[in-house]
Amino acid sequence: MSEDGKAGSAREKATAKRRNQILEAAVMCFLENGYHQTGVRDIAARAGVSLGNLYNHFRGKHDVLVEIAMFERRDMEPFLKILNSNSPAPKILKKFIGAYARYLAAPENVILALEISSEAVRQPDIAQLFVENRAMLTDALVSVVKRGIADGDLRAVPDPLQASQLVIEVLEGSAYRSVLAGIPMSKLVGSVEDFVMSSLLVR
Amino acid sequence: MSEDGKAGSAREKATAKRRNQILEAAVMCFLENGYHQTGVRDIAARAGVSLGNLYNHFRGKHDVLVEIAMFERRDMEPFLKILNSNSPAPKILKKFIGAYARYLAAPENVILALEISSEAVRQPDIAQLFVENRAMLTDALVSVVKRGIADGDLRAVPDPLQASQLVIEVLEGSAYRSVLAGIPMSKLVGSVEDFVMSSLLVR
DNA sequence: ATACTATGAACGATCGTTCGTTCAATATTG
DNA sequence: CAATATTGAACGAACGATCGTTCATAGTAT
Numbered sequence: 079m080s081e082d083g084k085a086g087s088a089r090e091k092a093t094a095k096r097r098n099q100i101l102e103a104a105v106m107c108f109l110e111n112g113y114h115q116t117g118v119r120d121i122a123a124r125a126g127v128s129l130g131n132l133y134n135h136f137r138g139k140h141d142v143l144v145e146i147a148m149f150e151r152r153d154m155e156p157f158l159k160i161l162n163s164n165s166p167a168p169k170i171l172k173k174f175i176g177a178y179a180r181y182l183a184a185p186e187n188v189i190l191a192l193e194i195s196s197e198a199v200r201q202p203d204i205a206q207l208f209v210e211n212r213a214m215l216t217d218a219l220v221s222v223v224k225r226g227i228a229d230g231d232l233r234a235v236p237d238p239l240q241a242s243q244l245v246i247e248v249l250e251g252s253a254y255r256s257v258l259a260g261i262p263m264s265k266l267v268g269s270v271e272d273f274v275m276s277s278l279l280v281r
Numbered sequence: 282m283s284e285d286g287k288a289g290s291a292r293e294k295a296t297a298k299r300r301n302q303i304l305e306a307a308v309m310c311f312l313e314n315g316y317h318q319t320g321v322r323d324i325a326a327r328a329g330v331s332l333g334n335l336y337n338h339f340r341g342k343h344d345v346l347v348e349i350a351m352f353e354r355r356d357m358e359p360f361l362k363i364l365n366s367n368s369p370a371p372k373i374l375k376k377f378i379g380a381y382a383r384y385l386a387a388p389e390n391v392i393l394a395l396e397i398s399s400e401a402v403r404q405p406d407i408a409q410l411f412v413e414n415r416a417m418l419t420d421a422l423v424s425v426v427k428r429g430i431a432d433g434d435l436r437a438v439p440d441p442l443q444a445s446q447l448v449i450e451v452l453e454g455s456a457y458r459s460v461l462a463g464i465p466m467s468k469l470v471g472s473v474e475d476f477v478m479s480s481l482l483v484r
Numbered sequence: 485a486t487a488c489t490a491t492g493a494a495c496g497a498t499c500g501t502t503c504g505t506t507c508a509a510t511a512t513t514g
Numbered sequence: 515c516a517a518t519a520t521t522g523a524a525c526g527a528a529c530g531a532t533c534g535t536t537c538a539t540a541g542t543a544t
Contacts, residue, residue, distance in 0.1 A: 117498070119498090128524055195457075199461070200314070208461060240469065243455075244473065247451060247454030251451070258411060272439055273438075273443075276484075277479040292543065336534095338489095341534070341535075485544100487543090489540105490539100502529075505527105507525100514517075514518090
């Protein structure tokens with residue numbers, strides 16, 4: 079075993095690449111056919127990897143999903159960056175809503191999240207990942223809301239944490255509806271912003 | 282085939298009963314293990330019916346899910362009744378939020394809906410059922426909102442239909458979070474009502 | 485006698501996983 | 515540096531289990 083650092087021999091780099099190949103293939107499969115409708119063979123074939131070799135890189139099918147769920151964390155970074163800036167709260171809120179809506183406008187993001195959350199109901203380790211990912215967003219959002227209240231920009235909501243979660247839920251709920259009903263997310267984002275801002279702005 | 286009416290011979294009644302047995306067993310299985318993790322044998326065994334006989338009552342596994350999704354329509358009736366009363370809009374809204382939240386406080390209702398909606402992503406007939414069920418609720422809600430605006434009780438939201446859908450999405454999103462994070466829905470409903478009413482009431 | 489429901493064995497397909505093996509890259513010798 | 519030993523990635527056949535569905539047969543109410 080080499081040093082724990084990310085630098086590695088040619089061999090280690092190659093295996094890291096294989097892992098990513100498999101993960102990406104798995105994402106494609108899960109998107110197209112869903113987690114349970116996807117066989118391990120489908121993933122291996124799509125990744126250009128033998129069936130047995132997949133088990134050299136992952137302990138099993140479940141493990142693949144877990145790693146994908148962990149990868150989603152990375153997607154949240156741009157939104158955290160927006161939320162952690164120090165513009166006035168209402169401005170940040172609007173910017174966040176726009177950015178997150180743009181992210182959710184891609185059906186693959188919505189479907190993958192639904193696929194993962196659907197598994198989370200019965201698999202505690204995935205549920206925990208999901209809640210943790212969500213917490214990163216809400217924690218940042220709650221700071222914005224609190225600051226907005228302190229500055230007199232936002233209404234003094236009874237519970238800033240729950241209000242923040244509701245903001246995110248409205249966005250994701252709309253995104254899910256946009257997928258199911260075939261309505262482009264761009265047509266929904268206006269009403270979402272109106273709904274949220276009307277609820278949170280001082281009156 | 283007898284008359285299309287609901288009255289039937291003793292025999293017809295018995296088979297109708299069997300159908301319900303199977304459907305109820307299927308619901309239990311889907312709740313416990315999810316749709317794809319549930320085998321036809323599981324359903325048959327739980328219903329106390331032979332494997333082959335299940336296929337005398339349903340064309341297949343998919344058909345069972347479709348019928349369950351159709352049954353959900355019935356659950357919406359109490360809420361439609363609330364929404365169709367003619368009290369002042371804000372009063373109706375609060376009553377609806379309370380009632381729907383109580384319904385969603387039962388995890389089985391949330392999980393079953395998630396299970397169905399998760400299938401809906403890739404199965405158009407289920408998606409249509411889902412959208413139709415949802416439409417019944419939003420259509421009734423949109424009347425309330427419009428009336429509330431006309432009466433000067435509610436803010437003149439830019440799009441009453443989308444505002445209505447957002448109200449429902451906030452409720453269902455919270456319910457889903459309550460299941461995943463293990464927070465009782467009763468702890469969330471206060472913030473939900475505050476969030477929604479603050480957004481919709483005249484200012 | 486007729487028209488049903490009810491049964492469970494059987495089917496072919498596919499599932500996730502394990503296994504023994506091959507082989508190229510690395511580490512350890514001389 | 516050359517020769518050898520060790521490692522672990524890659525492979526695909528094979529496993530046992532389970533999948534959804536069909537079917538020939540038996541039972542039963544009309």
